[in-house]
Amino acid sequence: MQEKHYSAFNKPKWAAVLFLLPGILTFLLFRYYPMVKAIIMSFYDYSIMNPPGKFVGLGNYTRALQDPMVNLVWKNTATIVGLSLLGFFIPIILAVLLDEVRGGNVVFRTIYIIPAIMPAMVTIVLWKWFYNPDYGLLNIIRQGLGAQPLGWLNDPKLAKLCLVLPGFFAPGYTALIYLAALQGIPKSMYEAAIIDGAGYWQKLRYITLPRIVPMMGIMLIMGLIGAFQMFEAPFVYTGGGPLNSTKVVALYIYEEAFNFYRMGYGTTMAVMLFVFLLVLTWLQVRFFKTDPDS
C-alpha cells in the first residue's frame, strides 16, 4: 500500500498549499487560536469593553478552587454522570438482542435508531412535558397505578435522575456501534464453542462479551467526556434548579460568561474542565493502545 501511495509525479508545491490553505486557516482560527486565547484569558480579569483587562495571574484559579459554587457544580456533575452510568449496559443488552434477529432486522433497527438521532431539544422538551407534575404522562401513569404523584423536576432529590432518565430510553445509537463490533466476531469461534457443547449463556459469557470489552471501554470514556460537558439537559429542564441541585459545570461556565460577563472566570473553569477531560482522553488513548484487536 505505502509504495503505491505516492505518485510518480512531482506535484507542484503550490497546489498542496492551495488545497491546505482554507483548512489550515479554519482550524487555526476556530480551534488553535481560541484554545490559546482561552488559556491567556484565564490569567486576566477579562473585560469585553477593553480587552484583555486586568492581569490577575493565577487569581482566577485560586478563586475557583475556593468558590463553594465550583465545589457544588463539580459534585452535581459527578453525581449526574454517575447516575447516567446506570444506563451503561442498556445499549449492550440491546445490541446482543438485535444481533440474534434476522428477519425484521430493518424494522427493529429503524424503531430503535430514530429516537436516538432525534434532536436533543425535541427529546428534552417532550420529556419536560412528561415530567409536568399536573398534566404530565409520568404522574398520570403513577396515579393510574394508585401511587402518589411526584414533583419530578421540581423535586431536588429527583431532578438529577430526571436529567439522565430519557437517555436510558434512547440506547439505539450506542447499541448500533456495539452491534457492529458483535458482527465482527468470527463465526468459527461460535462453531468451535458449539462443538465443545457450549450453550447460549456460555457463548455469551466466554466469547461475545470478552470481544466487546474494548469497545465498552471506549464507549465508557466517550460517554464520560460527553456527560461531563452536559449543558442542554440541565439548561432546558431545570435551568440549574431546584436549589441548584442540577447546576453543572458547563451551566455555571455559561452563566458566569454570558449572564454576568465574567469571561475570564468562565474561561478559567472551562480550562480546568479541559484539563480534567484531557486526563480522561489520555486514559482512552491508553485503553485503545492496549487493545490487541484494533
Added chain:
Amino acid sequence: MPIIQPSEKDSKNRGILITIYILLILGAVTQIFPFLWMLSSSFKDNIEIYKLPPKLIPPRPTMVEFQFNAPEGATKKQLEADAVLASFYLLQKRPDVKEVRTKFFAHGKLVYELDAPQFQAKKLWEAATVSKATERQDWIAGAGGISKELGGRFYPDGKNIEPTPPPAKQSELRVVAAEVLTKADLASTPRSILVGRSFSPIFDSYRKAYTALGEMPISRFFGNSLVVAILSVAWQLLVCSLSAYAVSRLVSPAWGRVLLLFFIGTMMIPGMVLTIPNYLILKEFPFRSLFGIPFPHANLLNTFWALILPAGASGFAVYLFKGFFDQLPMELLDAARIDGATEMNVFTKIAMPLSKPVFAVLGIMGFMGSWNDFMWPFIVIQKKELWTLMVGLYQLQNSAGEPNIVMASLVLGALPVILMFVFFQQYILEGIVMTGIKG
C-alpha cells in the same frame, strides 16, 4: 455473528429466541410510545390537552355551520362582514367550537362561504374592535382582508348545492349559536344552524405554529435551520476534503503525518473550552489587531457566518476523508495527470466521484449535527429573525406557549431527521458505526 448459529436450532435455543423477540418488541413500545404521545398531543386543542385522563386518540373537533339568506342585492363586502361577525362572536363565546363555517344563499344558490378556525379568533377580534370604533365602511374593508386570508370563496353566479335540512334535535350549542346570531345584528337572515364535527381543525396546532405565532413563526426558524445546515455542511465538506486530499496525496509522508496530527488533534479539545473565546473572536473577526497593528475586523455575531464558518473545522471529517483518499488507486490519478489535468481537475473529476460514499456519510451526519445543535446558535444569535429551529423551540416552550402548539413544533423539528433516516438510512448507519472508531 449471532450467538445462536443456524446449525443449532434446538428447543432450548428456541425458547431463548422467543424471549429475545419479546424483549425487543417490549423495548420497541418504549421507543414508539413517546412519539405517539407527541403526535397525539399535537392534534389536541388547548382544552383537550389538559383533560384527565388524557386520550391517545383525540376526539374530532366540534364545528358549527351557519346558513344565511343573503339580503336582496347584497355586495360581497356585506357578506364578508356578516361572515366575520357571526364567526367571531361564536368562536369567542365558545372556545370548544373549533371551526365556524358560514354559508350565504341567494335565490337558493350558494353565493359566499367562509371557514373560520378557532385559532384565528384573535385576528377576527382585532378587525371587530376596529369596526365598532369606526364606521361600518371601515369594518367591511377589514373583513375583506381576513376573508381573503382564510380563503373565503365568493360565487358571483351562485353555486348549486344540496340544501341541508335543519336537524330535528335541539342541542345546547345550537341554542347558544342562535343567541349569538340575534345579538350580532347582521344584514343577512339566518336560515339554519348545524352542529357537526370537522376533521381539518386537528391540524390547527400546526397551522398556528407555522404561521400564526406572530413573534415566533416556526416556519421562519425552520427555514433558518435549513439554510444554516446546508451551508455549514457544504463549507465543512469543502474545507475538510481539500485538506485531507492534500494530506493524503500532495505532500511528503513526513509532512502528511504532521499535518494529520494538526487536523485530528483538534478532536481532543472539548467544545466547552472553545465557546467563550470563539464568541469573542466572532465579535471582532478575525482580529482587533495583529501584533499591535489595527486589523480590519467585523462583528459576525448575529449573522449566519457565526454558525457556518466554525463548522468547517472538523477533525473527524478530515480523518475520514484522509482514510478514504488513501484507498484510491494511484494509477487512476496518475493517468489523469499524464493527460495534463491540473491537481484541481484530478481532485474534482476523479477523486471526488470515487469518494461519493464518504461525502454522503459526512454530509448527512453534518446536516443532522447542525440541525440538532442548540448551545452555539443560542449563544451567538440573539436576533429573533435569525434563530434556528432548536433555539426557537427552546424559546417557545420557555415562554409558556400552549403545550399543543409546542408539541406540533416538536414534530416539525423531528420531521427532517426522520425523513433523513428514511431516505439515507444506509449512510446514517455507517456514520454511527464510524463514530465508534473515532475514539
